[in-house]
């Protein structure tokens with residue numbers, strides 16, 4: 001296999017979002033969970049997205065995992081690797097976007113472009129500031145994220161706090177001037193000693209400039225918008241294999257679709273309310289009982305009963321004030337870890353029962369569930385919502401289980417009711 005494009009994604013929902021974006025642009029793609037074991041037979045593809053659970057781990061660990069994934073991709077011929085981060089730049093001042101970008105760039109010596117913009121999803125970057133819809137990042141619901149509260153919209157400042165070298169800016173007028181102008185600006189920033197450069201993008205057509213400029217170098221950092229620009233540029237070279245039809249979702253072996261929500265994003269909280277209102281059975285898990293080490297047996301019994309005849313949605317998700325109170329009492333890391341593991345435990349028990357459809361909302365939550373179930377790689381199916389493709393296991397483990405991993409922020413208001421029917 002000689003790859004045309006590689007990606008290292010810092011979480012699993014982001015990886016499936018990106019893999020779906022690559023597929024939509026005409027590339028043959030597979031998503032692997034970590035660096036795949038040597039004996040796993042992967043299909044012939046143009047691009048591989050290696051999914052890591054590295055967004056919220058200590059920076060040294062994120063660097064080590066990302067280096068290994070980058071090396072694996074380059075050994076398979078990838079001339080360019082995208083480090084896929086969240087379109088809302090989820091990270092803390094301690095990392096991990098800066099440290100990983102610097103570590104991967106050190107191997108190449110080039111100044112990577114950094115851009116989380118995805119205008120289709122209303123993520124835009126202007127003068128280095130990230131906007132989520134009409135709001136600056138620091139005024140958006142992301143300011144209350146349980147693990148990575150985003151309190152500064154300036155990506156240049158945010159990335160500089162995480163980096164050892166200065167961070168430059170490629171402003172919109174340079175992007176408008178085209179690929180050559182961007183490359184000239186990058187060369188100047190390199191002379192000034194910059195280690196990376198945030199680049200503006202507010203319209204879809206800007207992604208084409210970003211993609212072609214990024215492809216001139218070995219590394220870039222961004223979200224699926226930059227991924228789309230890169231994929232279009234690669235597809236435009238005419239070297240990608242014949243497009244594949246997306247794999248269809250499987251017929252259900254058991255009637256119900258299990259849906260698990262650990263995201264506390266405003267979007268997911270609204271979707272849970274709408275699901276409940278439209279008659280989808282919803283269990284709000286007893287978070288205090290889970291934190292005390294119990295609570296999963298009752299939840300399992302409830303889910304088994306509902307799944308025998310239809311969908312079931314189990315959620316730990318709570319609004320920001322309740323999240324803050326729990327974190328103050330038990331510690332943020334401990335709460336996250338326990339709640340992620342509780343949902344993973346429930347998913348594993350139900351997978352053993354023969355579950356055939358699983359939807360998980362939340363990046364970290366998806367990571368915990370996918371790891372617990374032991375998936376190794378996914379082929380791509382059709383999208384059930386923008387940025388949320390159906391995934392089908394590659395390899396024998398859990399063959400026949402279709403799943404979808406939803407970023408907390410993604411999906412329309414009726415996502416869960418729609419997913420139950422998809």
Ligand SMILES: Nc1ncnc2c1ncn2[C@@H]1O[C@H](COP(=O)(O)OP(=O)(O)O)[C@@H](O)[C@H]1O
Nearest residue numbers: 146263316318323336339340362363364365408
């Ligand atoms: N009630 C709760 N209180 C505090 N944290 C919670 C609660 N429910 C879930 N969490 C944690 O919040 C985090 C949400 O992150 P994630 O799953 O990545 O969602 P998103 O995609 O919205 O970022 C997870 O670590 C999850 O375990």
Ligand SMILES: O=C(O)[C@@H](O)C(=O)COP(=O)(O)O
Nearest residue numbers: 013014017086087363407408
């Ligand atoms: O770029 C995005 O917004 C998504 O692909 C993504 O990474 C989402 O992360 P979570 O919200 O943590 O699921």
